[in-house]
Amino acid sequence: MDWVAEDLRYVWHPCSQMKDYEELKPIIIERGHGSYLYDNTGKEYIDIISSWWANLLGHTNQRINDAIKTQLDTLEHVIFANLSHRPAITLCQELMKVLPPGLCKFHFNDNGSGAVEVALKMAFQYHYQTGHPERQKFMCLTEGYHGETIGALSVGSMDAFSKIYKPMMMDSFHVEAPDCYRCPYGKKRTSCQCECIEAAEKMFAAHGHETAAFILEPLVQGCAGMRIYPPLYLEKIRALCDDYGVLLIADEIATGFGRTGKMFAFNYTKVSPDIMTLSKGITGGYMPMSVTVTTQQIYDAFYDDYSKGKAFLHSHTYAGNPVACSAALAVQQIMREDHILEKANDMAVYLHGALEDALGKHPHVGEIRHIGLINAIELVEDRPSKRPYPSQQRLGYAIYKQALADGLLLRPLGDVLYFNPALTIDKQTIDTAIDRCVKAMAAVI
Numbered sequence: 001m002d003w004v005a006e007d008l009r010y011v012w013h014p015c016s017q018m019k020d021y022e023e024l025k026p027i028i029i030e031r032g033h034g035s036y037l038y039d040n041t042g043k044e045y046i047d048i049i050s051s052w053w054a055n056l057l058g059h060t061n062q063r064i065n066d067a068i069k070t071q072l073d074t075l076e077h078v079i080f081a082n083l084s085h086r087p088a089i090t091l092c093q094e095l096m097k098v099l100p101p102g103l104c105k106f107h108f109n110d111n112g113s114g115a116v117e118v119a120l121k122m123a124f125q126y127h128y129q130t131g132h133p134e135r136q137k138f139m140c141l142t143e144g145y146h147g148e149t150i151g152a153l154s155v156g157s158m159d160a161f162s163k164i165y166k167p168m169m170m171d172s173f174h175v176e177a178p179d180c181y182r183c184p185y186g187k188k189r190t191s192c193q194c195e196c197i198e199a200a201e202k203m204f205a206a207h208g209h210e211t212a213a214f215i216l217e218p219l220v221q222g223c224a225g226m227r228i229y230p231p232l233y234l235e236k237i238r239a240l241c242d243d244y245g246v247l248l249i250a251d252e253i254a255t256g257f258g259r260t261g262k263m264f265a266f267n268y269t270k271v272s273p274d275i276m277t278l279s280k281g282i283t284g285g286y287m288p289m290s291v292t293v294t295t296q297q298i299y300d301a302f303y304d305d306y307s308k309g310k311a312f313l314h315s316h317t318y319a320g321n322p323v324a325c326s327a328a329l330a331v332q333q334i335m336r337e338d339h340i341l342e343k344a345n346d347m348a349v350y351l352h353g354a355l356e357d358a359l360g361k362h363p364h365v366g367e368i369r370h371i372g373l374i375n376a377i378e379l380v381e382d383r384p385s386k387r388p389y390p391s392q393q394r395l396g397y398a399i400y401k402q403a404l405a406d407g408l409l410l411r412p413l414g415d416v417l418y419f420n421p422a423l424t425i426d427k428q429t430i431d432t433a434i435d436r437c438v439k440a441m442a443a444v445i
């Protein structure tokens with residue numbers, strides 16, 4: 001069977017211009033183990049991006065596999081309205097131990113964008129039912145990304161994904177996001193006072209009264225090229241939200257579960273959001289699942305006699321799927337019992353040091369920003385002026401193709417190459433991945 005031809009005959013791949021596949025054919029992945037993937041010719045690839053940031057503890061992790069197999073023979077799925085099951089309940093108990101304080105009510109769903117939709121609707125309805133029907137808008141950051149559904153696109157700023165759908169989208173207030181690499185104030189992310197908060201202050205002053213919620217990706221704007229900003233910014237946004245009666249939604253779909261070196265990005269602050277969205281790493285990258293977590297206060301605004309019509313009626317068929325919940329439970333157990341975070345933090349020091357040694361002085365590497373195991377290499381045409389390459393050049397894409405040939409799955413964001421590996425990656429794999437990355441870059445620039 002010519003699997004590639006059959007793929008191209010039928011499959012419409014996500015996030016792809018299918019015409020590109022004429023040149024770069026789909027790679028048929030046969031199996032995976034740890035940080036490694038193998039295609040149907042036996043060729044090896046290091047999955048340095050955790051397969052879209054989801055694979056948390058390596059591919060085909062034995063303990064997660066076992067948990068799923070056991071659950072499969074027990075209960076594969078059940079309607080989650082009125083009916084419940086131990087995997088979901090136990091997962092809530094486990095997450096309560098690690099979530100920022102105040103978050104205690106869990107709404108289950110099956111993908112990240114869906115969790116964001118829930119967060120937006122929940123915030124809107126909360127205000128509606130607590131005497132503030134005028135709060136109908138959302139605030140968000142420029143360069144933000146929260147998923148691909150229409151509501152999620154409306155609070156995102158990635159033109160490439162949303163431009164054409166503008167007529168279908170709601171109007172949101174886009175606050176100029178921190179841009180620490182090209183800081184307009186000439187400050188450094190390690191020592192600034194988040195002077196850039198003034199853009200948010202102005203927006204709150206003008207529109208705070210009509211805003212239901214502020215949504216952001218805490219500390220790392222992933223899709224924008226792993227743009228990293230300081231925790232102080234989150235605390236300042238929290239204070240603004242409190243001053244103006246606006247809810248704060250933390251989209252931790254990408255940052256959650258140890259990606260930033262702590263369990264959640266908000267653990268770098270002394271404050272909590274009102275609503276948090278979780279997905280991607282929650283099941284170790286095994287099963288589609290998301291959770292929108294909120295506070296008692298928000299939950300209470302929906303709690304009343306049925307006839308009052310205050311219930312939150314959002315539902316998805318696969319909400320609370322027991323197999324997904326048992327994968328997520330296994331992830332929590334492994335993270336605790338195997339001290340995954342501590343080990344990942346040691347490995348993060350090694351990874352960043354090794355990347356700096358290999359590429360820190362490269363004339364086209366603007367900066368290698370990092371938090372946890374996330375390392376983003378921003379390529380620039382001119383290092384002193386930080387001038388980017390012309391986007392038509394598709395430099396990142398050229399390096400991506402070369403890296404694939406060299407056995408590294410890199411999938412850059414524009415001209416930002418990044419490492420966001422499984423938390424269980426080892427030194428030898430890191431060294432090999434860096435070698436392959438350097439080699440791919442050298443072939444192109």
Ligand SMILES: *Cc1c(COP(=O)(O)O)cnc(C)c1O
Pocket residue numbers: 111112113114116145146147148217222223251252253254279280
């Ligand atoms: C990936 C992502 C989403 C969307 O999740 P999907 O499961 O792909 O719909 C939302 N927000 C952030 C921050 C993400 O990284």
